[in-house]
Amino acid sequence: MVGTERSKWLALALLSAVQFMVVLDIAIVNVALPSIKTDLGFSQQNLQWVVSAYALFFGGFLLLGGRAADLLGRRRLFLAGVVLFTLSSLLAGLAWSEASLIAARSFQGLGAAVISPAALSILSTTYTEGRERNIALGVWGAVGGFGAAAGVLLGGVLTETLSWSWIFFVNVPVGVAAFFLAPRLLAESRDTTVKSFDALGAVLVTGGLVSLVYAITQSGTYGWGSGRTIGVIAASVALLAAFGWWERRHAEPLMRFGILRTKTVAGANVGGLILGTATFSLFLILTLYMQQVLGYSPIKTGLAYLAVAGSAILWSAVAAQLVNRIGVKPVLVTGMVALTSGLVYFTQVAVHGTYLGDLLPGFLLVGVGLGFSFVPVSIAALAGVRHSEAGLASGLFNTTQQIGGALGIALLSTIATSRTSHALADGTALPSALVHGFTGAFVVGAGIAAVGIVAALTLIRRDELEQAPEQLEPVLDLAA
DSSP: OTTSHHHHHHHHHHHHHHHHHHHHHHHTTTTTHHHHHHHHTOOHHHHTHHHHHHHHHHHHTHHHHHHHHHHHOHHHHHHHHHHHHHHHHHHHHTOOSHHHHHHHHHHHHHHHHHHHHHHHHHHHHHSOTTHHHHHHHHHHHHHHHHHHHHHHHHHHHHHHHTOTTHHHHTHHHHHHHHHHHHHHHOOOOOOTTOOSOOHHHHHHHHHHHHHHHHHHHHHHHHOTTSHHHHHHHHHHHHHHHHHHHHHTTOSSOSSOGGGGGSHHHHHHHHHHHHHHHHHHHHHHHHHHIIIIISOOOHHHHHHHTHHHHHHHHHHHHHHHHHHHHTOHHHHHHHHHHHHHHHHHHHTTOOTTOOIIIIIHHHHHHHHHHHHHHHHHHHHHTTTTOOGGGHHHHHHHHHHHHHHHHHHHHHHHHHHHHHHHHHHHHTTOOHHHHHHHHHHHHHHHHHHHHHHHHHHHHHHOOHHHHHSOHHHHHHHHHHHO
16 A cells, blocks of 8 residues: 555545644643642652653654664654553553653653654655645644644643543554554655764753753752753763764764755754743743633633634645745745744733633634644755655754744743742732743743744745755755
8 A cells, every 4th residue: 555646645645643742741630730749749840850861862862763773663663652652651651659650751742752753764865855845844834833732632631520540541543544554545755875873972962952851940949050060061061062073073974964054954943942942831821821810611611722722723724825825935934923922912911801801812823823824834944854864854844843843932931930930029919920921931032932923034045945956966065
């Protein structure tokens, strides 16, 4: 069945379903955090690790996962990632303590770091560059945008109607089905030109990224000026600097920096970083606002996100059509403007806020932003990339999104917590103090999202998007 026209689109459905599952698990835990805290006895300090452990391992191992897929076989690594992710989801649902859930979430993130780049590189090598690939990447991008919003919706429904364990159990049947369908629908491919694996590069970049996320996540506990925080950040910088030095000297590097000489690819990765930073933290902070300030139940919080999820689906479909008519750049700029506007709108949330006045307009703007951003940025991330480096390009793009998400959660949560603590110290009532913290986080998030508008305007190039891979190869070879 592999290789037929029908199987190509069934393969897209399979890859999109698995990617939806992976993206869903970033946000699905947000609404369930209060229930998890009560049932497993989590401390307030460690609760953030239910979210951060997943994002940390997801982002930290993506480059390694992408390159391993190129070298060892993309379908093979995809299947390995599905097995790891499915088993980890089962263990997360059965977790009995803080440590067991955080460990299971870490292995989920590791599985996701193998699945995502392998799936995206399979997609990029299965479909011909141009309209066919744009349609496939449009669907992929739509799944990414919708998955982030649908996570909080589904999380609320499952937590209240069943229990928080089911936010993890729901992955198991999807994983089992994917494992049995993948050999029938997906062709195996690899980069046969590379003879050695850059093990040292993999250790340096993974250690550097994980250390950076860990330092920012822990800064809320120990403070930015503490010796512990500064020491871990310094170690992260040293590891990443050593990675850059080593890659320029290795005959077959894990990360060929020449790929970023294509401005559109670089712009897509900047866009991915900003989307991850703004989106993941946005859903976490809005969830806390609705539950802790407005007093929403888990299911009411989940249903509140229906406006985001529904509009993201609608605008993703529109964006997938528009990229073929007016191009990637105008669609991406529109998406970034809408996302920024949504974050600006949320800076005015109030203690006695209402859904129609304080949330719905912002949700609708964010829905446009997600739909109009994830579709074109997914296309731009693979603009002119050679088939042999599809895993590298997709791994890099997914890395920027997940590292952005982990950094965004850490940074904006720290800002919100710090401002709330200062307000409480000044005698402000808890609801007002919480709102003071949340609005400060939204201001910073809006500023970060605004940088995405500038990146889309200055880095996305129409000529690079239209250039075929074989035309681009000599340029990339010279840039390496």
